[in-house]
Amino acid sequence: MLLKLSDVQLRFAGNTVLHDVNFGVAESALTSLIGPNGAGKTSLFNCITGFYKPQGGSVVFDGHELLRLKPHRVTKLGIARTFQNLRLFREMTVLENVMAGMHCRTHAGAFAAVFRTPGQRREEAEIRAEAEDCLRFVGILDEKDRIATTLAYGHQRRVEIARALATRPKLMLLDEPAAGLNSGEKDELIGLIRRIRDERGVAVLLIEHDMGLVMKVSERITVLDHGRLIAEGTADEVRRDPKVIEAYLGQEEGEAAL
Amino acid sequence: MSLTDILMQQLVNGLVLGSFYALVALGYTMIFGVIKLLNFAHGDVYMVGGFVGFGVLSAVGGTLGADWGGIAVAMFLSMIAMGCLGVVIERVAYHPMLAAPRLSILITALAVSLVLQNSVLTLTDGQITAFRTDLGFGGLEIGHVFITYNQMVLVGTAALLMIALETFVSRTQYGRAMRAVSIDKDMCRLMGIDVAKVIAITFFIGSALAAAAGTMAGAYYGSIWYFMGFLIGLKAFTAAVIGGIGSIPGAMAGGLILGLLEAFGTQIPGIGSEWKDVFSFSILILVLVFKPTGLFGKSETERM
Amino acid sequence: MADDAASRRRRDPAPSRPNTGVAQLLAVFDDPRKFWLAIAVVLVAVAVAPLLFGQYATVILTNALLYVVLCLGLNIVVGYAGLLDLGYAAFFAVGAYAVAILGQQTALGFWAAIPFALVAAAAAGVIIGGPTLRLRSDYLAIVTLGFGEIVRFSARNLEITGAASGISGIEQPSLFGWHIDSPTEFYYVFALLSVFAVIASVRLANSRLGRAWLYVRHDEDAAEAMGIDRVRVKLAAYVIGSIYGAIGGIFFAVNLGAISPESFSFEQSVLILMAVILGGMGKIPGVILGAFIIVLGPELLRDLGELRLLVFAVGLLLIMLFRPSGIWPSRKS
Numbered sequence: 063m064l065l066k067l068s069d070v071q072l073r074f075a076g077n078t079v080l081h082d083v084n085f086g087v088a089e090s091a092l093t094s095l096i097g098p099n100g101a102g103k104t105s106l107f108n109c110i111t112g113f114y115k116p117q118g119g120s121v122v123f124d125g126h127e128l129l130r131l132k133p134h135r136v137t138k139l140g141i142a143r144t145f146q147n148l149r150l151f152r153e154m155t156v157l158e159n160v161m162a163g164m165h166c167r168t169h170a171g172a173f174a175a176v177f178r179t180p181g182q183r184r185e186e187a188e189i190r191a192e193a194e195d196c197l198r199f200v201g202i203l204d205e206k207d208r209i210a211t212t213l214a215y216g217h218q219r220r221v222e223i224a225r226a227l228a229t230r231p232k233l234m235l236l237d238e239p240a241a242g243l244n245s246g247e248k249d250e251l252i253g254l255i256r257r258i259r260d261e262r263g264v265a266v267l268l269i270e271h272d273m274g275l276v277m278k279v280s281e282r283i284t285v286l287d288h289g290r291l292i293a294e295g296t297a298d299e300v301r302r303d304p305k306v307i308e309a310y311l312g313q314e315e316g317e318a319a320l
Numbered sequence: 321m322s323l324t325d326i327l328m329q330q331l332v333n334g335l336v337l338g339s340f341y342a343l344v345a346l347g348y349t350m351i352f353g354v355i356k357l358l359n360f361a362h363g364d365v366y367m368v369g370g371f372v373g374f375g376v377l378s379a380v381g382g383t384l385g386a387d388w389g390g391i392a393v394a395m396f397l398s399m400i401a402m403g404c405l406g407v408v409i410e411r412v413a414y415h416p417m418l419a420a421p422r423l424s425i426l427i428t429a430l431a432v433s434l435v436l437q438n439s440v441l442t443l444t445d446g447q448i449t450a451f452r453t454d455l456g457f458g459g460l461e462i463g464h465v466f467i468t469y470n471q472m473v474l475v476g477t478a479a480l481l482m483i484a485l486e487t488f489v490s491r492t493q494y495g496r497a498m499r500a501v502s503i504d505k506d507m508c509r510l511m512g513i514d515v516a517k518v519i520a521i522t523f524f525i526g527s528a529l530a531a532a533a534g535t536m537a538g539a540y541y542g543s544i545w546y547f548m549g550f551l552i553g554l555k556a557f558t559a560a561v562i563g564g565i566g567s568i569p570g571a572m573a574g575g576l577i578l579g580l581l582e583a584f585g586t587q588i589p590g591i592g593s594e595w596k597d598v599f600s601f602s603i604l605i606l607v608l609v610f611k612p613t614g615l616f617g618k619s620e621t622e623r624m
Numbered sequence: 625m626a627d628d629a630a631s632r633r634r635r636d637p638a639p640s641r642p643n644t645g646v647a648q649l650l651a652v653f654d655d656p657r658k659f660w661l662a663i664a665v666v667l668v669a670v671a672v673a674p675l676l677f678g679q680y681a682t683v684i685l686t687n688a689l690l691y692v693v694l695c696l697g698l699n700i701v702v703g704y705a706g707l708l709d710l711g712y713a714a715f716f717a718v719g720a721y722a723v724a725i726l727g728q729q730t731a732l733g734f735w736a737a738i739p740f741a742l743v744a745a746a747a748a749g750v751i752i753g754g755p756t757l758r759l760r761s762d763y764l765a766i767v768t769l770g771f772g773e774i775v776r777f778s779a780r781n782l783e784i785t786g787a788a789s790g791i792s793g794i795e796q797p798s799l800f801g802w803h804i805d806s807p808t809e810f811y812y813v814f815a816l817l818s819v820f821a822v823i824a825s826v827r828l829a830n831s832r833l834g835r836a837w838l839y840v841r842h843d844e845d846a847a848e849a850m851g852i853d854r855v856r857v858k859l860a861a862y863v864i865g866s867i868y869g870a871i872g873g874i875f876f877a878v879n880l881g882a883i884s885p886e887s888f889s890f891e892q893s894v895l896i897l898m899a900v901i902l903g904g905m906g907k908i909p910g911v912i913l914g915a916f917i918i919v920l921g922p923e924l925l926r927d928l929g930e931l932r933l934l935v936f937a938v939g940l941l942l943i944m945l946f947r948p949s950g951i952w953p954s955r956k957s
Contacts, residue, residue, distance in 0.1 A: 111849065137851035149846040151839050162839050166851025168832055172864055175831030176824045182831070189832065229851050358762040416945060422761050426708050427901060428944040434894060434937035442930050550890065554773070557766055598777045601770035608763055609755040 064089045064233055064265055065141075070109055070119035072102075072289075079105045080116065080289045087233060087267050092259055094268045094276045096300075097286035098309055103269045104146060106286065107235050111143050112136040124232060138166045142226035143235040146269075148218050150210040156221050157206040160193040163228025196224040199261075200254060216247040223254065233265045234258060240272045248272065252279050277301070285309070325464040330583040336471050336540070338579020339478035343533035344556035345563070345571040346485065347406075347526030353502035353566045354522045355418065360429040361409060362530060363553020364436035365402055367546065369531025370538040371440060373398035374451050377539075386454040388473055395477075395535040399528035406527025407520045415516075433553075440546035448545040451538040474536055481532055482572055485525065489568060494521055502566060551597065558604040564614030573615065578603070670815050674808045682811050684923055686879065689814035690872055691915035695899045696821045696908065697868020702897065703906035704834060705861035706841035707757070708765040711772025712896050715866040717779060717888035718745045719873025724791040724883055725784060734797035738874060745870030746863050748775075753862035758855050772893055779885040790884030794877050810879045817875060818912075821868060825908055828864070837861055891933070898940050904950025913952060 063086040072080040079102050087093050095103050108114040110121055112133040121128040128136050137143075142163070151159050168189055174182035197203040200220040205213060210221050219239055226234055236255070240248050252275060258264050270276045276283065276297075283300045285293040287309040293300050300306055344366050351359045376394040377386055384390040413432050417425040459468035489495035497518045501508050508515050537552075538544040559578045563570025578600065585599045607614065674682040694716060701709045722741035726732050732740070756767045779785040786792075796805045804813060828834045836857045839847040844854050877883050895918055903914025922932045943950065 113845065113848075132853070133845075133848040134851045134853045137849060143849050145846065145849070149843055149849075151842040151846065153842070154838060158835060158838075161835060162847065162850040162852070165832060165836055165839075170832050172828060172831075172833055172860055175828050175833055178827060185832070225850065358766065360765075413941065413945065420948065421706075423702070423706050423708055424944060424948050426762055426765055427897075428941065430708075430710070430894075430897075431937060431941035431944055435934070435941055438934035438937045442934050446930065554766070554770060558770075561763075594781050595777070598774050601774050604770050605752075605756070605767055608759060608767055612759055612763065 063087065064091075064124060065110070065267070066122045067106075067110070068120045068122075070106070070116050070121060072105055072109055072114060072116045078289060080109065082119065083286070083289070083291050085284050085291055085294060087265055089232075089265060090259055090263050091265050092255065092268070092279055092281045093266070094270060094280035094283045095286060096270065096273070096276055096283060100288075101286040102289040103286055104237060105289075107143060107237055107269065110136070110235065111141060134166065137229055137231075140230070140232035141235065142229040142231035142233075144219075144222040144226055144237055144239060146237040146241070148222060150218060150221055150225075152211050154210060155207050156197065156202065156210045156213065157190070157193055159210045159221055160196050160206075160224045160228050161189050163196070163225045164189040164192055167230055193224075193228055196227045197221075199227065199257070200224045201250075216243050219243065219251075220254070223258075227258070227262070227264075231264055233267065236266060236268045236270075238269055238271060240270055240275050248275055251275070255279050322464070326587065327584070328463070328465040330587055331580065332465060332467050332471060334580035334583030335475050335576065336579070337582060338559075338576035339475050340533045340537050340552065340575075341556050341559045341578050342572045342575025343478055343481065343529045344552055345559035345575045346482070346568065347530045348556055349560040349563070349565055349568060349571040350498070350522050350526045352560070354498060354519050355410075355414065357414060357425055357429060358557070359414075359526075360426070360553070361432040361436055362526070363549035363551075363556065364433045365406060365409075365527045365549070366530040366534040366537075366552055366556075367544070367549030368405065368436055368440060369398045369402040369527075369534030370451070370544040370548065371444075371449070371534075372401050372531065373535025374449065374538055374544055377451075377453070381454075386452065388455070391453060391455075391535065391539050395532050398531040398535045402531030402534075403524035403528040406523035409527075410519060410523040415519075433549075437546055437549065444546055446546060448543050451542050451544050453539050453542070455539065470540060474540055477532070477536065481529060485529070486568065488525070494518065498522055554604075555600055558600055558607070561604060561612070561614055562607055564616040567614070567616040570614055570616035667819075670818075674811050679807060683807050684919065686807065686811045686814050688916050688919040689811070689818045690876055690879075691896065691899060691919050692818040692912050693814070693821045694869060694872045694896050695903070695911045695915040696818075696825050697865045697872070698896050699900050699905065699908070699911045700825065700828065700837075700861050700868065701865035702900055703911065704829065704837040704841070705858050706761070706837075707858060707862065708761060708768075709862075709865065709893075710765050710769035710890075710897070711775070711893055712768070712865070712869055713888040713890070713892035714768075714772040714775040715745050715748065715869030716873040716876070716892070717775050717885075718748050718866075719870030720877035720883045720887070721779060721785055721791070721873075722870070723874045724794045724877050727795055728791065728793075729784075734795065734878060735799075741874050742867055742870050745866045745873075749863040749866035750859065753859050757858045757862065769890070769893075772888075772890060776885050776888055776890075779888065785885075788885060790882060790887075792882035794881050794883070796878050796881065804878075810875075813875060814879075817871065821871075822908060822912070829908075833857065833860060895936070898936050901940060902936075902943055902951060904952035907950065907952045910950050910952025914950070 065087040067083055067085050070080055070083045071078070083106065095106065097103055105114060109116045110128065112128065112131050112135065116129060119129070123139060123141060126139050128139070151162065168185050170182040170185050194203060194206065197206055200223055202217050202220050202224070205217060210218065213221065223236070223239065240251055243251060255266055255268070256279065259266055268276070268280065280297060283295065283297055284291060285300060285306050292305045292309060293303040295303070344362065347362050347365070348359065351357065351362065373394040376397045377390055380393060381390050384393055409432055413428050414425060417428050455470055457468060459466055459471070489498060497508070497513050498521065500513060501515055501518045505515055555578060556575070559574035560571050561574070562577055563572070563574030581603060582596055582600055586596050673685055677685070694712070698709060698712050701707050701712070719741045722744045723734065723737045726737040726740055727734065752767065752771045756764050780788050796803065798804065804810060836847070836852050839850065839852055840854045840857050848854055899914035899918040900911050901914070902917060903912065904910030918936070
């Protein structure tokens with residue numbers, strides 16, 4: 063297992079958000095995390111990436127315990143993420159946004175910058191080249207000099223994915239990457255997610271509400287409800303699981319696609 | 321005098337000092353509560369309040385007498401005037417900035433502080449103004465400890481103001497609204513609370529309390545000047561942080577604690593009164609580093 | 625509802641370069657040839673100014689150049705990293721006092737004392753920034769304010785700093801047998817320092833670290849998710865700013881030959897901050913312009929007298945309310 067969560071427990075002001083969650087993501091796997099609104103999916107992401115500090119349990123990634131690590135250390139170990147509501151750096155170009163991802167893979171400090179050491183110049187060229195490569199990979203290289211927040215919504219989502227790729231992750235967490243996309247864009251996204259795994263060997267863990275997309279793209283699906291893991295398996299297994307059906311039927315709206 | 325007497329005397333001094341700090345800290349903490357802004361101009365409202373109180377006393381002192389009676393009138397009028405000033409500051413300078421990045425609103429608050437300070441500097445030529453009163457120096461001697469009547473009136477007035485505030489906040493509709501706004505503005509709007517009005521009232525009360533402190537401090541120490549808000553602003557902030565910023569009882573307690581710490585601190589060998597301020601700032605930094613939520617503050621919610 | 629007004633008037637985020645990226649940070653002109661021409665004109669003007677304007681103006685211009693160094697340093701802290709520092713004069717003081725004390729108490733000599741002064745300033749930066757940079761931004765502002773006052777109070781009360789009267793008789797430096805002592809010579813020293821300060825600022829802005837400052841300022845969480853250690857990056861900005869301040873202080877001390885605590889008051893910190901904001905946070909040409917306005921403004925308007933600070937304070941308030949990105953024009957993208 064690349065990522066293994068054991069008995070993860072998260073409480074906020076007396077409310078338990080996650081109850082002893084156990085699950086894992088295998089090396090180079092395409093896994094989805096689904097569940098009704100408020101099930102605790104994004105909270106789980108935040109526990110993995112160090113933004114929340116769970117009260118109990120353990121999160122082991124690639125042999126490292128993540129539970130007490132700050133987010134930037136988690137990223138450096140090889141987990142990249144995107145955000146549910148776009149979090150691009152305002153006023154900066156697409157390329158500059160993606161260059162952010164390279165920060166944790168490079169080293170030049172203030173001294174090197176002020177004196178333009180050969181190493182620093184080489185590194186700058188490398189940062190730029192790799193950022194461009196990531197933009198090419200997601201298919202928006204020709205927009206690299208535009209201000210990121212002025213791009214079409216679907217393309218902004220791709221900037222986030224390119225930025226995450228630039229951190230050279232082993233595992234990528236995508237938080238509702240299809241939200242707000244039209245059906246054509248969703249098909250392209252499915253292709254992109256598969257290519258991330260196939261061409262780059264990066265495992266992908268996906269939170270998504272679009273069940274069509276989830277069923278098409280994931281090899282394994284984990285279902286979370288009220289902070290508890292209620293089912294796990296292939297698309298077919300999950301689809302037939304009575305607990306899953308109940309969880310979704312209990313909801314008034316949305317997720318009707320199941 | 322025995323050590324106990326010295327400490328008792330410092331206890332009295334600390335209470336007086338602490339009352340000023342507490343009154344100013346209350347405004348800091350209330351304003352922080354409703355708009356999450358450190359109002360850098362708050363110390364200067366205290367200073368202007370001192371000058372307005374002095375102006376009123378100069379005008380009416382002849383008829384009413386410049387003892388506590390006259391001073392009470394001056395203090396009251398100064399409180400009204402500074403309350404209005406606080407509301408104007410919020411409307412003109414802070415309100416348009418509420419949606420702007422934090423750095424912008426902080427700098428704006430600093431700018432307001434500088435405008436107030438330098439306006440008074442220009443008007444007074446930067447000179448110290450003598451705050452003449454007819455207050456006597458009588459008092460009570462308890463053991464070896466001497467407490468002046470002025471100190472008693474001052475601490476008593478501060479206590480009354482704080483009781484009034486506490487009653488307002490816990491018993492009235494606007495007081496409750498103020499607490500609600502400091503927890504969740506958007507929810508308050510949905511509930512039909514006039515958030516802008518609550519913020520205005522908060523600025524009014526906070527600024528009025530500072531004006532009360534400014535007038536009393538002027539009368540008590542006998543002098544006022546344009547820069548007097550700077551130090552007390554910093555210390556009141558320290559007091560608010562000690563108590564937990566956003567907490568009203570915290571600000572009261574923090575003010576008294578800081579006043580006492582300073583009074584006793586000056587008795588520690590090596591920390592003479594010239595190091596008093598360094599001592600307070602060091603406390604501030606230590607509290608911020610080790611217990612930024614203060615004694616009564618709630619821990620800040622997790623990021624994201 | 626009242627708050628509609630707030631959202632209607634919701635303004636562009638104040639700091640720096642709206643609509644531009646790091647590459648355009650030094651956006652004077654779009655055309656690189658015009659840009660280099662402008663640089664050449666400025667350099668020639670700086671070089672010949674003392675010959676044209678006489679002794680008095682040279683002294684004033686030297687002061688303006690000192691402010692350029694200080695403002696560029698504070699700009700890294702406030703403009704790039706978005707940290708409000710209200711006690712910047714403290715680092716200016718650390719540099720000045722360090723060379724003055726080392727000059728008096730040791731046989732190091734001026735040039736050998738410089739590294740010690742810089743280390744002292746950087747250490748002060750780490751000591752004050754290390755524990756506080758993880759706090760809320762407004763707490764940091766207050767802590768820096770308190771720190772500035774601690775430094776000034778200490779300078780005023782310690783024996784080694786000469787207490788209230790300060791230190792005088794600071795020796796002026798020699799370089800390869802050239803004794804730097806006339807106002808004109810010091811003018812050129814400060815001109816050189818300013819040029820270095822500008823180059824260093826431009827290079828930092830266009831570097832990995834410079835971008836990291838902007839990432840953290842725009843969105844701390846997203847920056848952390850990209851693997852950027854926000855505390856470390858902010859600390860770097862803070863320490864680099866303190867080194868700029870110390871360099872200003874070092875040469876300020878030897879230029880005047882005497883320093884006293886009052887040169888490093890809160891007012892000094894505020895003036896430097898005002899210059900940065902008036903010119904335009906994060907914009908190097910704007911910051912330089914701001915430094916000149918703060919120093920030359922009162923000279924040009926002699927009658928202002930005590931009104932000087934009031935005028936600046938009102939100016940600062942108006943800038944924040946109506947043009948928070950400063951007077952230097954922002955480039956349209």
